[in-house]
Amino acid sequence: MQILLLALRRLAASLPTLLLILVGLFLLLQLAPGDTVDALIAQMGGGDPAMAEQLRTFYGLDAPVVVQLGRYLLRLVTLDLGFSAIYGKPVAEVILERLPVTLLLMASALSFAFAAGMALGVVAARRVNRWPDTLISTLGLVFYATPSFWFGMMGIVVFAVRLSWLPAGGFEEIGSGNAGLTRVLDIAWHLVLPVATLALTYLATYLRIMRASMLEVLTLDFVRTARAKGLGETAVVLRHVLRNALLPGVTLMGLQAGTMLGGSVVVESVFALPGLGRLAYESVVQRDVNTLLGIVFVSALLVIAINFIVDMLYAKLDPRIVSGR
Amino acid sequence: MLGFLRRYMRNPAAVIGLLLVLAVIGMAVSAPFVFPRDPLSLAGRPLQWPMDNPRFWLGTDNTGRDIAAQIFHGARVSLLIGLVATVIAIVIGIVIGAVSGFYGGWVDDVLMRVTEAFQTLPNFILLLVLVAVFGSDITFVTIAIGIVSWPPSARLTRAEFLSLRNREFVQACRVLGMRDAQIIFREILPNALPPVIVYASVIMAVAILLESALAFLNLSDPNVPSWGNLIGAGRGVLRVQWYVSAIPGVVILLTVLGVSLVGQGLNDALNPRLRGR
Numbered sequence: 242m243q244i245l246l247l248a249l250r251r252l253a254a255s256l257p258t259l260l261l262i263l264v265g266l267f268l269l270l271q272l273a274p275g276d277t278v279d280a281l282i283a284q285m286g287g288g289d290p291a292m293a294e295q296l297r298t299f300y301g302l303d304a305p306v307v308v309q310l311g312r313y314l315l316r317l318v319t320l321d322l323g324f325s326a327i328y329g330k331p332v333a334e335v336i337l338e339r340l341p342v343t344l345l346l347m348a349s350a351l352s353f354a355f356a357a358g359m360a361l362g363v364v365a366a367r368r369v370n371r372w373p374d375t376l377i378s379t380l381g382l383v384f385y386a387t388p389s390f391w392f393g394m395m396g397i398v399v400f401a402v403r404l405s406w407l408p409a410g411g412f413e414e415i416g417s418g419n420a421g422l423t424r425v426l427d428i429a430w431h432l433v434l435p436v437a438t439l440a441l442t443y444l445a446t447y448l449r450i451m452r453a454s455m456l457e458v459l460t461l462d463f464v465r466t467a468r469a470k471g472l473g474e475t476a477v478v479l480r481h482v483l484r485n486a487l488l489p490g491v492t493l494m495g496l497q498a499g500t501m502l503g504g505s506v507v508v509e510s511v512f513a514l515p516g517l518g519r520l521a522y523e524s525v526v527q528r529d530v531n532t533l534l535g536i537v538f539v540s541a542l543l544v545i546a547i548n549f550i551v552d553m554l555y556a557k558l559d560p561r562i563v564s565g566r
Numbered sequence: 567m568l569g570f571l572r573r574y575m576r577n578p579a580a581v582i583g584l585l586l587v588l589a590v591i592g593m594a595v596s597a598p599f600v601f602p603r604d605p606l607s608l609a610g611r612p613l614q615w616p617m618d619n620p621r622f623w624l625g626t627d628n629t630g631r632d633i634a635a636q637i638f639h640g641a642r643v644s645l646l647i648g649l650v651a652t653v654i655a656i657v658i659g660i661v662i663g664a665v666s667g668f669y670g671g672w673v674d675d676v677l678m679r680v681t682e683a684f685q686t687l688p689n690f691i692l693l694l695v696l697v698a699v700f701g702s703d704i705t706f707v708t709i710a711i712g713i714v715s716w717p718p719s720a721r722l723t724r725a726e727f728l729s730l731r732n733r734e735f736v737q738a739c740r741v742l743g744m745r746d747a748q749i750i751f752r753e754i755l756p757n758a759l760p761p762v763i764v765y766a767s768v769i770m771a772v773a774i775l776l777e778s779a780l781a782f783l784n785l786s787d788p789n790v791p792s793w794g795n796l797i798g799a800g801r802g803v804l805r806v807q808w809y810v811s812a813i814p815g816v817v818i819l820l821t822v823l824g825v826s827l828v829g830q831g832l833n834d835a836l837n838p839r840l841r842g843r
Contacts, residue, residue: 386822391815503690
């Protein structure tokens, strides 16, 4: 219960941040050349100034900026994100269609990066400064320096074009009529390369953090006590060290949620996945400002939600955090 | 200083990093002499494989431009973007972090809220928004990358200032009647700087990656020979002529690796006790 209260307090603290983001972005987009009416008229293939004025009044664009901002924020409270002129439906609908793909991609990549980074970090820390450590640490550095989109493209060349083991892109086989388990397997098969691509950079970070914090925790007194009472090395690492060494990694997970969402823009473009990231890219290219603002709003919400979960997880792993206050 | 150099040079990874960075700088400096022609102009038959034609030892891309020339000139673009964006990010970060950590109170609250706002927004998505608003001119792209990268350096500077602001030497300065600006920039900042400088290598590595990702999506300046642009161009012929995308990717990888290794080497040399971690 206390955990929940603490996390809720943190959640409430993020509301001003959210407001700041929205106001900042709204004002920023005022600087953009052209407004919704210009975009609409361009789509209709031109129109006279009188009609443009009428449309501006209709959309409330003739009001002062402050009034428009107020209206915009009021609409957001009711989760009304406006209308996308390009897709011809409400922005909320467009985003909801695309959200599951991105969530699936991010969740898989995050779990994979976290699990693999943790395992490799533990192995590296157990063999510190010997060849397994050197090998793993070097790999980590190389992964960190690899542009993810390039890794994805090379993955396509090797695994899709040369070996034809995996599909080169897409979310599922279109028109195959798959349902149930076959569909799940088909989607999983399509997501192998994108998930690996997105996970790569984060894997490297988790690996480094995990290795450093393992080394740190291994020198603490309670580890010596555990050894002194005759516990085997595996038991010491799994039961005593790991749990304490996990904390920095979990913190990082919250911090990186945003970066990962940004990374999915590129990965979804490489693999032609119909997700939120690709939508962000498309709305930049098509100057669909409403959709872009909506995506930013949703991704900020997503980051705040992930941090909320991380807070809960953190308190679960280390009870001192709750009782300390 | 000499001891610092010796410690740095004893670390093989740091030396490799330094060599990589020097190689990229060498490429950037020598580009106009080795490849005096415009790297974006037509050089020969398109899609010649590397080594096929002795004139184009890295081959040509799908529009017949010399890949080696684009790699050399691209080094200038990437280094310039990386450096300028890093300087922008570090300067914004230092000013905000210093003021926030030095004054505390409501100033700190407000500035940290702003920092949090920037950290809550996925930085690549914010970058997309900035590019959508201001266009993809190379100057704007560089500034935009700087703008999305400053929050960590602000937090780092703030933390250093928080631990330094009540030290005796600062109190001595106050007693001497120095102005706040003097205390912040002349007295505290030099002591707070080392970790921020080390962190600059991370910002630079990320800045180079951000620009290449933007270029890959065709959202960066198409009129400069950047590595990301070349990877993007190679996308259309990926299935057969994969080398067009592969070569610039390897170069980006080595550059970012070099920059990170130098940063790590600096860190180890500055904190000798932490080595081996």
